[in-house]
Structure formats: C-alpha cells, structure tokens
Amino acid sequence: MKKVDDVDLELLALLQRDATSSYAALGKAVGLSAGATHERVRKLRERGVIRRTGVDVDPAAVGRGVLAFVMVESTSWMGDSADAFAAIPEIQEAHVIAGSASVLVKVRTATTEQLQDVLRRLYAIDGVSGTQATVVLESFFERPVLDAGPEAVREG
Secondary structure, three states: OOOOOOHHHHHHHHHHHOOOHHHHHHHHHOOHHHHHHHHHHHHHHHHOOOOOOOHHHHHHOOOOOEEEEEEEEEOOOOOOOHHHHHHHHHHHEHHHHHOOEEEEEEEEEEOOHHHHHHHHHHOOOOOOOOOOOEEEEOOOOOOOOOOOOOHHHHHH
C-alpha cells in the first residue's frame, strides 16, 4: 500500500474535524485546487485509508448514555469469534488483545440493566469464561486518529 504524504495527512486531519468540508475549502487549506483535492480524497478512499464517512452522534441523545469497556476472558483463542461479538448490537467495538483477557469490547446501552443483559449474552459466546466491566462515569474527550496533527504522526 502506498504511504500517505504530508498533504494527505493534512487532508485526513481536516476531514476528521469536518467531513462535510468542500473540496475547495480543503484545497485552499492545503494549497491544492478543488479538483486535485477531490482526486486525492478519491484515491484515499480507494486505497482504504478513508474507511468510511460518518456522523458523530451524542449517545445520550439517542438513549445510549451508559458506556462500558468490558474485558472478556476466555478458555480458548477468541480471534475467530468476531461474528459472535458483532451479533450483539450494543457492542460498538471489539478488539483481540494481549494480557489477562482475550477481547476488549466497547458497549453502549441505555441502562445498567441493559448492560447486565449484554454481559449475559457475552457469557453465551463459546469459550467466554469471564468478564470484567468498567463503567465510564464521564468522558473527558475522544480523540480522532489524527487529532494531534500530521506532525505527531510523522514523529511517531
């Protein structure tokens, strides 16, 4: 896969802040024409660098105000269980991890009772032997991948 250059990094950071920006505005910010900017963004999509464009929804406004991170312990390798985790709609993210647990999931529900139901359904997944849930009381921020700016990505 072709690496992204500094202009691509700048475009990606700008798009993460506001995906509705016009190609003209993006181009002006990075020193390109609207057409050249459109072409770069198209290529970033084709290469899978831009995976999707979405809307940032306030979870509490849509009845998903309870946020928890759950460490899932298992008796066997869970790397082949993606479909089982994806079948639980309250799970927003699932990650195979190293450490004492096998999988880390991000769960959003309306109530702690619904969170308890999700934990029950997690136990029903083949190989799951335990869970450790951490309920979030307050989120200070959630940072996009390139929020630190292109310089931090290049230095890292």
